[in-house]
Every structure is written in C-alpha cells, then in structure tokens.
Amino acid sequence: MEFLKNAKEFARNPLGIIALFISLIYGFVSVLLNSSAEKLTENERWPLVVFIVIFPVLVLGAFYRLVTNHHGKLYAPADFKDDKSFLRTLSPEEQESKLEIEVSETLGDLKGAYDEKGNPPPTRKQRRNSTKEDDKAKRRQEHEQFRQDFKVVEDLVIDSLSAELNSEMHRNIGLGGTDISFKAMTSGLPNKPIFVEVKAIKSAITSTIILDRVLYNAVVADKFFNSQSKLILTVVYYFDSSEIGSLESIWQRKVKQCPADVELRFVARKDLPNKT
Numbered sequence: 001m002e003f004l005k006n007a008k009e010f011a012r013n014p015l016g017i018i019a020l021f022i023s024l025i026y027g028f029v030s031v032l033l034n035s036s037a038e039k040l041t042e043n044e045r046w047p048l049v050v051f052i053v054i055f056p057v058l059v060l061g062a063f064y065r066l067v068t069n070h071h072g073k074l075y076a077p078a079d080f081k082d083d084k085s086f087l088r089t090l091s092p093e094e095q096e097s098k099l100e101i102e103v104s105e106t107l108g109d110l111k112g113a114y115d116e117k118g119n120p121p122p123t124r125k126q127r128r129n130s131t132k133e134d135d136k137a138k139r140r141q142e143h144e145q146f147r148q149d150f151k152v153v154e155d156l157v158i159d160s161l162s163a164e165l166n167s168e169m170h171r172n173i174g175l176g177g178t179d180i181s182f183k184a185m186t187s188g189l190p191n192k193p194i195f196v197e198v199k200a201i202k203s204a205i206t207s208t209i210i211l212d213r214v215l216y217n218a219v220v221a222d223k224f225f226n227s228q229s230k231l232i233l234t235v236v237y238y239f240d241s242s243e244i245g246s247l248e249s250i251w252q253r254k255v256k257q258c259p260a261d262v263e264l265r266f267v268a269r270k271d272l273p274n275k276t
Contacts, residue, residue, distance in 0.1 A: 018066075022059055025055070026052075026055060026056075029048060029051055029052060029055075030052065032048065087173055087174070087175065087176075087185070088173070088174050088175075088176070089170070089171075089172055089173065089174070090172040090173070090174045090181055094172075094174070094181070095172050098172075098181060099147065099150070099151070100147075102150070102199070102200070103143065103146055103147045103150055104143075105210060106146070106150070106199075106200045106201060106202055107142070107143060107146060107202065146200075150200055152274070153198065153200060153236050153269065153272060154183060154198045156272050156273065157196075157198045157234045157236065157267070157272075158171070158183060158184045158196055158198070161184075161196055161232060161234075162184075165186055165194065167186040167194075168186075169184040169185065169186060169196065170184060170185050170186075171183065171184050172184070173185045173195070175217075175220065175221060175224065178220070180216075180217045180220055180221070181217075182195040182196060182197050182217065182221075182231070183196050183197050183198050184196040192228055192229070192230070193221075193225060193228075193229050193230075194229070194230045194231070194232060195218070195221055195229060195230070195231045195232070196231075196232050196234070197214050197217075197231060197232070197233045197234070198233075198234050198236065199211075199214065199233065199234070199235050199236070200235075200236045200237075200238065200269075201235060201236075201237050201238070201247075202237075202238045202239065203239065204237075204239055204243040204244065204246070204247050206247060208250065208251065208254060211233075211251055211254055211255075212254075214231070214233055215254065215255070215258045215260070215262065217231075218231040218233075218258065218260040218261075218262050219258065219259060219260045221260070222259070222260035222261065227260075227261075229260070229261065230261040230262070230263065231260065231261065231262045231263070232262075232263045232265065233255075233262060233263070233264050233265065234265045234266075234267055235251070235264070235265065235266050235267070236267050236268075236269050236272065237266060237267070237268060237269065238269045241268050244266055244268075248266050251264060252264055
C-alpha cells in the first residue's frame with residue numbers, strides 16, 4: 001500500500017515515471033536473484049549479475065542525455081506555481097548582471113578582464129610591455145561601447161514589438177526564484193502572455209549555446225502557462241546580411257524542434273536607428 005501511494009506521487013511528471021520504471025525493473029531483478037539464486041545454475045545467474053552491474057551505468061548515460069538535451073520535457077505543469085507571484089521584476093542588480101553577461105557572451109570574453117574595478121598596480125611584466133595594457137584598455141572601451149549600444153538596441157526592439165502587438169510591455173521579467181528571465185512580457189494578456197527576448201551576435205560563426213539557453217527558458221515558461229505562452233526572440237546581428245543565411249537556417253531548425261511556441265526573428269543592426 002505504501003508503495004502504491006509513492007508510485008502515485010512519482011507518476012505526476014515524466015521524470016517521476018522514469019524513476020518509477022527504473023526502480024521497478026531493478027527491484028524485480030534484485031528480488032529474483034535473491035530468491036532464486038540457489039536454484040539457478042551458474043550460467044543462469046550470470047546474465048542477472050551482468051544486468052544488475054550494467055543497468056545503473058546505462059541509466060546514468062540515459063539521464064545525462066535527457067538532462068543535457070531534453071531537460072525542458074522532464075517537468076509537468078504541476079511542478080510550477082500557479083499564481084502571479086511566480087512572475088517578478090528583476091532587481092537593478094540582476095538587470096545589470098544579466099546585461100554584463102550577455103555583452104561578454106556576445107564579445108566572447110566571459111573570462112576576460114572587463115569586470116575589473118579600478119586600476120590595479122601594474123606588474124613588472126606589464127611595465128615592460130605597455131602594449132598589452134593598451135590592448136586591454138582598447139578592449140574595455142569596445143566592451144563599454146557595445147554595452148551602451150546593446151541597451152539602445154533592446155529598447156528599440158521592445159518598443160517596436162509593443163507597437164506591433166498594441167500592448168504595453170513589462171520590462172525585465174523573472175520567473176519566481178529561478179535564474180530564468182526575459183527582456184519583456186506583454187501586459188493585458190494573462191491567458192496568452194508573449195515573452196520577448198533580445199540577443200546580439202557579432203559573427204556569423206556563433207555557437208548555438210546562446211539559443212539553447214533561450215529555448216530552455218521558453219520551455220519552462222510554456223510549462224508554467226500550460227502551453228499557452230509564446231516567445232518572440234529577436235536576434236540583432238552586426239555583420240553583413242549576406243552572411244546570415246546559414247546561421248539563420250541552423251537556428252530556425254533548432255527552434256522548430258523546441259516544444260514551446262517560439263518565433264525567431266533576425267534584424268540587422270544597421271536597419272535599426274542609432275541613439276538620438
């Protein structure tokens with residue numbers, strides 16, 4: 001009876017069903033081996049022993065693949081809160097942190113020196129080679145310039161979507177106590193919220209990691225709203241439009257494989273107005 005009660009709890013989401021299935025299979029084999037070990041010949045016991053040893057390894061490999069490639073499908077809508085407190089506005093610190101990460105991600109310098117505060121005393125090696133300091137200063141300047149431009153780009157894209165959808169936008173929306181957030185969300189549409197995300201890329205040879213993170217966020221939001229939400233992802237690129245074709249094709253293919261409703265748009269930076 002206790003097992004049936006626990007089984008009912010497990011069966012509420014895909015992850016629990018998988019765990020229940022694994023427990024049943026492994027439990028049956030263990031019971032069979034314990035109760036019939038003396039009656040089985042050595043050749044009959046050997047496959048059971050091999051199964052008990054190999055099965056956990058196979059399960060680990062399967063879970064690794066599920067978690068890394070299909071993590072958004074492992075949760076049921078009941079796993080998420082069903083109240084408006086789940087949505088919140090990011091704090092100023094969180095907004096700055098997210099912006100800094102996105103800028104560094106775009107420029108490819110997540111582990112660079114752009115988070116340094118002030119000017120530390122130069123080392124002997126740095127004094128011998130002032131060129132490195134000049135390069136670092138140039139990179140910091142480039143980082144700050146792009147950071148300011150990206151903020152302008154975000155505002156332009158969100159304002160444009162607000163006019164297109166004829167809806168006011170709530171900026172910098174986070175989901176509960178998670179790290180998942182979006183640049184904006186439409187207001188006045190509680191049953192069909194539309195989330196907005198803006199990303200920037202400076203090279204046609206760009207990893208899909210950026211896209212993967214956004215799609216995961218979209219899946220979580222979609223689960224919370226019972227498949228009644230949508231994400232508009234606008235990618236602003238800073239290179240020639242003739243180079244976007246292959247990248248757009250790859251990203252669109254990944255978007256089509258996503259279970260959530262995601263609309264992917266590509267916009268050239270040159271097609272957006274500059275800050276006035």
